[in-house]
């Protein structure tokens with residue numbers, strides 16, 4: 001595997017479920033990639049298809065079409081036995097530590113199990129490996145003889161992490177790993193995950209509905225709506241402002257702790273419920289809920305395009321809305337992609353709404369300010385360490 005080989009590459013992934021004889025396309029044409037040591041956040045409302053993407057990556061569900069490569073190996077059609085060495089490289093942490101651990105197995109048996117399956121070590125060396133990883137996730141070796149039912153939710157999720165990391169995977173798929181836990185223990189688990197990722201260097205597909213958590217943990221973020229990626233880019237590109245109307249609505253749904261700021265915010269929360277995936281809307285899937293909708297949105301499905309291309313496309317669009325200098329200065333290689341026919345207008349109006357008046361400098365400042373407030377609001381117990389990285 002060369003240095004540039006992506007740990008994960010997902011191309012045009014579609015996953016269809018059968019519900020009462022009807023087909024539900026839970027994931028529609030998703031493209032994703034993850035470099036070595038990178039954390040990619042997959043965010044969106046419940047039902048947007050995040051878990052299904054994660055399950056497809058670890059082969060818990062079968063793609064209907066598309067391609068999944070892990071470490072440069074196309075695993076989409078690999079047989080069970082051919083998949084075995086690759087499976088060692090990809091592990092999943094589940095949302096619910098209560099149901100994901102067999103209650104009849106001790107911690108030692110649970111964490112040793114993947115080593116046994118992959119014929120790694122002897123009984124003695126395996127016990128020592130289990131002891132090491134148990135301590136690394138912040139537990140004492142004394143828990144090895146305990147059963148999951150004798151532990152707290154936070155401890156169980158630490159065991160879940162130990163079980164996934166004992167094989168030293170290259171890729172960890174973490175599906176809402178803290179959302180079933182008490183707020184008081186969430187920050188501890190998230191900080192642990194960040195530390196482990198730094199020490200062990202694995203890549204992580206981090207699935208969450210919580211934008212604050214994504215903001216703290218992730219290098220890049222992909223936003224899903226009704227099975228599709230609608231925006232993807234670096235954490236700062238996607239979460240600082242929200243170019244896509246859906247991203248913006250998710251950001252606005254996050255409360256900020258300062259009552260004055262919260263009261264004065266203009267919010268772009270979406271009306272109505274997500275559409276029925278059995279009969280998705282025509283054109284842009286967001287159009288029944290989008291305040292920027294125009295006729296074209298109802299018939300033409302927007303593509304996921306770099307902002308620079310949007311700029312090209314929208315060069316002739318008339319309007320009294322301010323033009324965003326941000327968009328003009330974007331490079332086509334920034335990897336910031338947005339799926340919206342009117343991204344420039346939507347961004348400009350969203351930005352203008354963030355302040356009641358003022359220049360575009362004030363707009364950017366105001367959004368930065370909100371970003372800071374959001375981080376504070378979502379740092380769980382206030383002890384979440386920000387993962388500082390240069391992009």
Ligand SMILES: Nc1ncnc2c1ncn2[C@@H]1O[C@H](COP(=O)(O)OP(=O)(O)O)[C@@H](O)[C@H]1O
Nearest residue numbers: 017019026045046047048049050051052053277
């Ligand atoms: N096993 C399943 N059978 C049928 N439909 C499913 C199944 N799992 C998920 N779905 C449907 O697929 C869509 C995406 O679900 P999911 O991937 O769980 O989304 P998320 O993780 O974002 O909440 C939803 O409409 C959900 O009802």
Ligand code: SF4
Nearest residue numbers: 284287290297340341
């Ligand atoms: S394409 Fe149209 S409906 Fe869809 S998000 Fe953009 S403006 Fe809204």
Ligand SMILES: [Mg+2]
Nearest residue numbers: 050051052176
């Ligand atoms: Mg889910």
